[in-house]
Amino acid sequence: MGLHLLGMGHFHPENVLDNAFFESLDIGTNEAWILSRVGIHERRSVLPLDYIRATKNADPRAAQEAATISNPASGARAAEMAIARAGIAKEDIGMVICGGCSPQWIAPAEAAAVARELGLEGVPCFDVHAACSTFGTQVHVASLMGEALPDHVLLVQVENNTRCIDYSDRSGSVLWGDGCAAAVLSPRIAGRAHISRTTIGGSPQGAMDVVIPRLGFFTQDGKKVHKFAIKRMTELFKETRAHCDRPEQLVYVGHQANLTMLKSVAKRVEPAAHWFNIDRYGNQGGAGSPIVISQHWDDIAAGTPVASVVVGAGLSWASVLLNF
Secondary structure, three states: OOEEEEEEEEEOOOEEEEHHHHHHOOOOOOHHHHHHHOOOOEEEEOOOHHHHHHHOOOOHHHHHHHOOOOHHHHHHHHHHHHHHHHOOOHHHOOEEEEEOOOOOOOOOOHHHHHHHHHOOOOOOEEEOOOHHHHHHHHHHHHHOOHHHOOOOEEEEEEEOHHHHOOOOOHHHHOOEOOEEEEEEEEOOOOOOEEEEEEEEEEOHHHOOOEEOOOOOOOEEOHHHHHHHHHHHHHHHHHHHHHOOOOHHHOEEEEOOOOHHHHHHHHHHHOOOEEOOOHHHHOEOHHHHHHHHHHHOHHHOOOOOEEEEEEEEOOOEEEEEEEEO
16 A cells, blocks of 8 residues: 655654764774774764763763753754644644564653654554664554545654763764654655655574663664674565666665765665765764655655665664655
């Protein structure tokens, strides 16, 4: 079932973690080291800089209290932008689906908490988590629901993952930045873009290659995941291009995990354009790719096809073809 994309939104917290900040932590890193490996200049965090500097986030449980904004509040900020761009009222939303890498609670569903923050009543709310592949997976799941979908569906990817980062670890801590994305979809009402194709997939043998434990720290098998991501995103973009009516115009938006990785894929597939924001916002988990598209929202010309091709923990992957 085809879906229409009516609006997208995004939100980043105000606290900026630039490379000079990481040098000040005295964890054996500097800007040259960071840029040569991941290409990131700065990121955003819900954690105050003084808190990170004093504790290096040694206790992830304390980070829940130290955060300057909650998951529901930050998700609602992204949702409000998406709803405004869609040209509808909040009361028009008939379903809310949320997801990401580190929900604030096991229960309730984060979707219910975001809907409460928005002041919604009487709407079904549930979560679909696929780590960094969440956005594409949510769109794919919604596309399978057919006539069960209401006229307006709100998708939200809440990614305040710096609460789960060990800031004494120079390799992992420099990667992550917080951000939230949102999208308003409709199965019946046309909007800025038509979603003409979605795919999802997984390789469960790699399930423990990227892990954020409950109240623990992010860990990954970096070399293995890097290699997997380049191969799978390259394949996903080529598969998407084969189903695109204007393949020579197809824009590439990959998983915002590592700029070197993203550029390696772009070199292999030679897209019409490569959009990214990791250099200024870091790895925003499942919100990264949709945030990039949201940041371009006002400038996307009619007729532009955009491919979101993403990999994530699980190991998982998802693709979305948008025709503006």
